[in-house]
Amino acid sequence: MSRRLVIAGLIVALALGTALPAGCAGGDDATDGSGDAGKEPYVVGAVLSLTGAQSALGVPEKNAIDLEVARINAEGGINGHPLEVIIEDDASDVDQAIARTTKLIEQDNVLAIIGSTGTGQSMAMRDEINLAQVPQVALGSGAIISRELDPWVFQTPWTADLIVPLALEYLADQGLTNVGLITEDTGFGKDGRELIGATAADHGLTVVSDQVFKPADTDMTGQLTVIKGAGADVVLMWSSVAASSIVPKNMAQLNLGIPLVCSHGVAKQEFIDGAGEAGEGVLAFAGKVLAPETYGVGTPSYEAATGFVERYTEAYGVAPDHFAGHAYDGLYLVVEALKRLDEGFTPSDLRDEIERTSGFPGIGGVFTFSATDHNGMTSDDIVMYRIEGGAWVLAE
Amino acid sequence: MEASELLQLVIAGLKNGSIYALLALGFTIVYAATNVINFAQGEFYMLGGMLAVFAFSGLNVPLVAAVALAVVTVAGIGALFERLAIRPRKDADPMALIIITVGGSLVFASVARHLFGSDALPLPEFTPGPSFVFAGAAIERQTIWIWVIVTATVIGLTLLYNRTRLGRAMRACMENREAARLMGIDTARVVMVSFALAAALGALAGVAVTPLTSTRFDIGAGIAVKGFAAAILGGLGSPLAAVAGGLLLGLIEQAVIPFSSVLKDVVALAVLLLVLFVRPQGLFRRTRKEKV
Numbered sequence: 124m125s126r127r128l129v130i131a132g133l134i135v136a137l138a139l140g141t142a143l144p145a146g147c148a149g150g151d152d153a154t155d156g157s158g159d160a161g162k163e164p165y166v167v168g169a170v171l172s173l174t175g176a177q178s179a180l181g182v183p184e185k186n187a188i189d190l191e192v193a194r195i196n197a198e199g200g201i202n203g204h205p206l207e208v209i210i211e212d213d214a215s216d217v218d219q220a221i222a223r224t225t226k227l228i229e230q231d232n233v234l235a236i237i238g239s240t241g242t243g244q245s246m247a248m249r250d251e252i253n254l255a256q257v258p259q260v261a262l263g264s265g266a267i268i269s270r271e272l273d274p275w276v277f278q279t280p281w282t283a284d285l286i287v288p289l290a291l292e293y294l295a296d297q298g299l300t301n302v303g304l305i306t307e308d309t310g311f312g313k314d315g316r317e318l319i320g321a322t323a324a325d326h327g328l329t330v331v332s333d334q335v336f337k338p339a340d341t342d343m344t345g346q347l348t349v350i351k352g353a354g355a356d357v358v359l360m361w362s363s364v365a366a367s368s369i370v371p372k373n374m375a376q377l378n379l380g381i382p383l384v385c386s387h388g389v390a391k392q393e394f395i396d397g398a399g400e401a402g403e404g405v406l407a408f409a410g411k412v413l414a415p416e417t418y419g420v421g422t423p424s425y426e427a428a429t430g431f432v433e434r435y436t437e438a439y440g441v442a443p444d445h446f447a448g449h450a451y452d453g454l455y456l457v458v459e460a461l462k463r464l465d466e467g468f469t470p471s472d473l474r475d476e477i478e479r480t481s482g483f484p485g486i487g488g489v490f491t492f493s494a495t496d497h498n499g500m501t502s503d504d505i506v507m508y509r510i511e512g513g514a515w516v517l518a519e
Numbered sequence: 520m521e522a523s524e525l526l527q528l529v530i531a532g533l534k535n536g537s538i539y540a541l542l543a544l545g546f547t548i549v550y551a552a553t554n555v556i557n558f559a560q561g562e563f564y565m566l567g568g569m570l571a572v573f574a575f576s577g578l579n580v581p582l583v584a585a586v587a588l589a590v591v592t593v594a595g596i597g598a599l600f601e602r603l604a605i606r607p608r609k610d611a612d613p614m615a616l617i618i619i620t621v622g623g624s625l626v627f628a629s630v631a632r633h634l635f636g637s638d639a640l641p642l643p644e645f646t647p648g649p650s651f652v653f654a655g656a657a658i659e660r661q662t663i664w665i666w667v668i669v670t671a672t673v674i675g676l677t678l679l680y681n682r683t684r685l686g687r688a689m690r691a692c693m694e695n696r697e698a699a700r701l702m703g704i705d706t707a708r709v710v711m712v713s714f715a716l717a718a719a720l721g722a723l724a725g726v727a728v729t730p731l732t733s734t735r736f737d738i739g740a741g742i743a744v745k746g747f748a749a750a751i752l753g754g755l756g757s758p759l760a761a762v763a764g765g766l767l768l769g770l771i772e773q774a775v776i777p778f779s780s781v782l783k784d785v786v787a788l789a790v791l792l793l794v795l796f797v798r799p800q801g802l803f804r805r806t807r808k809e810k811v
Binding site: 178334337369 | 639641776
């Protein structure tokens, strides 16, 4: 009897927490300002998921911030003030994110907070942010962050609200009206799934099959068989986890013979490596950083992106992924606003100044915030890519 | 639904089920020897894939050798884990040992992340080529390999248990560890061999699946749940029942997909809890008198 209960308890515990945090190291990591010793440093906080399920995103974000803070200080800081960014790890955990936010606000008196990495954490920090009235630039990509607009919260990644309409419009243009939808069972996947389900009809499309897979799944032939049976013209995938690369392989195996169109979640080398030859021809919508010439050679965005890619690659031996780019944008949105402010500004002044950001050439796109738009990008910032010869290239 | 689609779902079910079966065998073998649920079993699966990728891509070892190297190394890691983490506390409450294995799984995942990074890493298929088509349903070549591995494992384990001294000692421990010890069986050795064997089977599953899915430092926990569920379905007793439990779990999952893929895992877990309360001895075992 007791053994039965113990095992039942373990099953429930495991089912609830399949994503056991894969690490538990915590602690501070301050990127120190070594610029002008005369003026006191501007201290900014960052809550990132350096360990746990989202560490693959959080680590490049930290790399980007470390790299750029050193560069900003080497060039004299912000109006003579050295910049110090205190990075805290939330271990991909909502409660940790809240605790780290409180610490940054109460102990470190930060001017603004960048992060967190995930949408769940970014949303959970909101109460603390509002209570303390400190601006937040979230790096989570959930559309809810900007949809439920908060005056103090800004957001740098591309969201479903930005990309879903473009993907659906493309499918409609191509006459691919019967959509087989496959999404990952996470917050990111749900975001796309709900919006596609709600707006497909507006584009004259029908979702003939709505399939979901878990990040831990090893095979999607079952879901794809059902999609095939439903008579889909195209598979539309909304996923960012590693398991997404199984989908094109399974499609090739089943000889589905229909195109695969994806969200920005797959726009990385990892997806190509995982999918192998089956990945050839896969389409995805994402920002321009994968093909910087699309910014327009010589434009400020082109210079920013190529410069960042070069510095990052030199420092870390790998090209930055788009998460690093989102962190770069988050950092510079704060830094540029700080540059424009005179001495003696209040947190409210900083918030207002971030909101006044107009035409800032970032990695993710050109940011123009307003009182009603805290994501700040437009469909002009998104292009379509195709996998060709093992690389993401610009599609027509 | 057409017959070919149904067949395709059955093939997917048997493929996933075979992977669950290999993990379930690992859970069952360790449980038989120690009464401990080894939650690090999923990490052996992850490490198998990781080390094979490392040997193949990092050390440029031929694929066959990389696979063998990975399985043998992980078996060694399993034995070492038992020696360093389990044996010093072997007289502790099973619950304490279970917690140790949970801790072990976190350590394995963290170390893997530091050594191999946090990206998904691919491995080529054992025998690349187009899928076989059978009655309108496609079967990947790698799936055939997975089935071959499971079949060979079942045959190998049957021979081990019935034909070898070590196997008989393991079975004796399964029946009653204390009595086996009194009969002069080296139970400490049996426990260590059980961990090594479980680790090797986990690694074998991981190596066989990596060409299809790539591998990543954090995939262990997710697959461990499935393997554990399969082991419970099988009753944590006979290895054959563990394999049957794995295949059954794979088939149940696929049976749910045409109705709702969102509910796939929920239904599988619900079946598991049902089995646990209605037939705690597993689906395939006859009730036996509990020892007092």
